[in-house]
Amino acid sequence: MTAATTLKTWYWLHKWSSLVCTVFLLVICVTGLPLVFHDEIDQWLDNGKPYAVAPADAPTASVDPMVAKAHALYPGQVITFVFADDEQPQVLVGMAPSFATATTDSHTLKFDAHTGELLNDGPPGERYTFMGIMLALHMDLYAGLPGELFLGFMGLLFVIAIVSGVMLYGPFMKKLAFGTVRAGRSRRLKWLDLHNLLGAVTLGWGLVVGVTGVINELSTPMFTYWQKTDVAQLLAAYKHAEPPAVLTSAQEAREAAMRALPGQSFVSLSFPGNPFGVPHHYIVWAKGSTPLRSHLFTAALVDAGTGQLTAVASPPWYLSALELSRPLHFGDYGGMPLKIIWALLDLLTVVVLGSGLYLWFARRRATDARIAALARQASLVASLPARAS
Numbered sequence: 001m002t003a004a005t006t007l008k009t010w011y012w013l014h015k016w017s018s019l020v021c022t023v024f025l026l027v028i029c030v031t032g033l034p035l036v037f038h039d040e041i042d043q044w045l046d047n048g049k050p051y052a053v054a055p056a057d058a059p060t061a062s063v064d065p066m067v068a069k070a071h072a073l074y075p076g077q078v079i080t081f082v083f084a085d086d087e088q089p090q091v092l093v094g095m096a097p098s099f100a101t102a103t104t105d106s107h108t109l110k111f112d113a114h115t116g117e118l119l120n121d122g123p124p125g126e127r128y129t130f131m132g133i134m135l136a137l138h139m140d141l142y143a144g145l146p147g148e149l150f151l152g153f154m155g156l157l158f159v160i161a162i163v164s165g166v167m168l169y170g171p172f173m174k175k176l177a178f179g180t181v182r183a184g185r186s187r188r189l190k191w192l193d194l195h196n197l198l199g200a201v202t203l204g205w206g207l208v209v210g211v212t213g214v215i216n217e218l219s220t221p222m223f224t225y226w227q228k229t230d231v232a233q234l235l236a237a238y239k240h241a242e243p244p245a246v247l248t249s250a251q252e253a254r255e256a257a258m259r260a261l262p263g264q265s266f267v268s269l270s271f272p273g274n275p276f277g278v279p280h281h282y283i284v285w286a287k288g289s290t291p292l293r294s295h296l297f298t299a300a301l302v303d304a305g306t307g308q309l310t311a312v313a314s315p316p317w318y319l320s321a322l323e324l325s326r327p328l329h330f331g332d333y334g335g336m337p338l339k340i341i342w343a344l345l346d347l348l349t350v351v352v353l354g355s356g357l358y359l360w361f362a363r364r365r366a367t368d369a370r371i372a373a374l375a376r377q378a379s380l381v382a383s384l385p386a387r388a389s
Contacts, residue, residue: 007171014164019360021157022353028151028213029350031138034131036330036342039087041131048120051089052112060084061116063269064251066093069118070109080106082250083268089113099273103144145220152217159210165199172196188362195355198348205345212325222318223276231278234301234311243272243279244305250282252307257284257300260309264288267297272304280304295324295333 034041063082070079070093080102083092093109096102108122126132127142140147181193199206232239250269258266264286270277277283284300287293299313315323327333331342 007168010164010167014161014168015360017157017161017164018356021154021161022357024151024154025158026350026353027141028138028154029346029353031134032330033343033346034134035138036332036339036346038131038135038330043088045130046110046120048110049112049117051119052115052117054089054114058114060091060113061111062251063091063093063254064249065116066091066109066111066118067250069111070095073109073121078102078273079271080274081268081270084113084266086265086267090119091116099275102275139217148217148220152214155210155214155217159207159214162199162203162206162210166203169196169200188359191355191362192359195352195359198352198355202345202348202352205342206349208328212329215322215325216329219322222322226316226319227276227278230316231301231313234313235278235281238280241280244303247272247304248307253282253302253304254284256302256307256309257282258286260300260312261286261298264298281310295327296320297323 067079067082074095077095077097078099080094080096080099081092083094085092089112091111091113093111094102094106095109096106104127105125107124107126109118110120110122111117112119123129127136136142139151141151143150181197182189250271254266254269258264267285267287269285270283272279272281274283278301280303282302282304284302285297286300287295287297297315297319299315301310301313302308303310331338
């Protein structure tokens with residue numbers, strides 16, 4: 001394959017991968033901007049009671065009274081999870097009308113982690129609050145698993161567009177110094193130079209966010225596969241057993257799991273029947289204390305009928321890759337300075353995507369104008385003999 005043919009192939013890949021994904025990438029970038037600051041926005045929009053004043057080492061309250069309070073407030077609903085926030089002294093209890101609708105119609109109750117007091121009763125339909133809308137559009141376009149897979153494919157096209165753009169940058173810019181913007185030339189050339197420059201500036205960030213975004217969009221099939229393989233093997237003895245009619249204490253399940261995971265901290269507890277859980281067991285998630293291990297989770301399976309530990313399931317490599325990709329995707333591991341950098345790079349990427357669309361339309365207009373001019377010339381030439389006669 002000659003150099004010219006290779007260059008044409010890269011150009012074709014860059015053009016079509018960019019065109020197909022650009023509109024959806026713009027949606028992802030616009031919705032991703034507030035998600036970078038989701039903790040700060042959630043606190044700003046939170047109208048619940050303030051946290052109780054307590055020492056940093058104060059013990060946390062039992063989750064059983066919180067679960068009982070949630071059941072009392074919504075007796076016809078199911079509890080899907082209990083989540084302990086490690087950044088704020090709060091415990092979140094997730095509820096839904098049924099487990100079948102847990103991923104689309106749920107709400108969250110917030111309790112004080114030290115006193116167990118109900119601080120805020122989240123409204124039903126949290127997917128239709130401002131942050132809920134941003135998250136749903138960013139993750140699945142309100143289309144569930146098909147939406148997740150579709151956006152994952154768009155993310156893959158984005159990565160192809162970045163790689164092909166890198167392969168084109170050198171040949172197209174070899175006669176110009178890096179960062180040159182030919183402002184004195186045509187508008188199209190100026191925007192082409194800006195597009196190339198900003199694309200080079202956001203190159204590393206775009207690859208990181210694109211690859212981790214693709215991984216995140218595969219979270220549902222990843223968890224489903226893990227449940228049907230590793231977890232199913234650990235729970236083979238329960239395959240034909242009926243789920244427990246009465247659940248044991250959630251706090252006892254939490255304590256049984258944490259005794260088997262010394263040195264780790266409790267993160268969340270999935271109730272039996274949860275779409276990301278199993279029928280007969282609580283799944284208790286815990287994480288390590290080191291900077292790396294704090295992003296890696298271990299699952300303990302506790303019999304929901306007896307409260308006894310059944311097994312500890314260390315997630316496989318693909319779930320570890322998923323957990324590590326989440327903070328990278330949102331810049332959620334370096335505090336506010338990194339979040340600001342993530343937001344600025346997100347805005348620059350919007351400019352890159354928008355300028356790419358402009359360049360394509362400008363090229364189309366220029367091509368159409370040339371074709372029209374040639375057609376007029378051909379028509380004029382064809383009419384000359386008739387005039388001469």
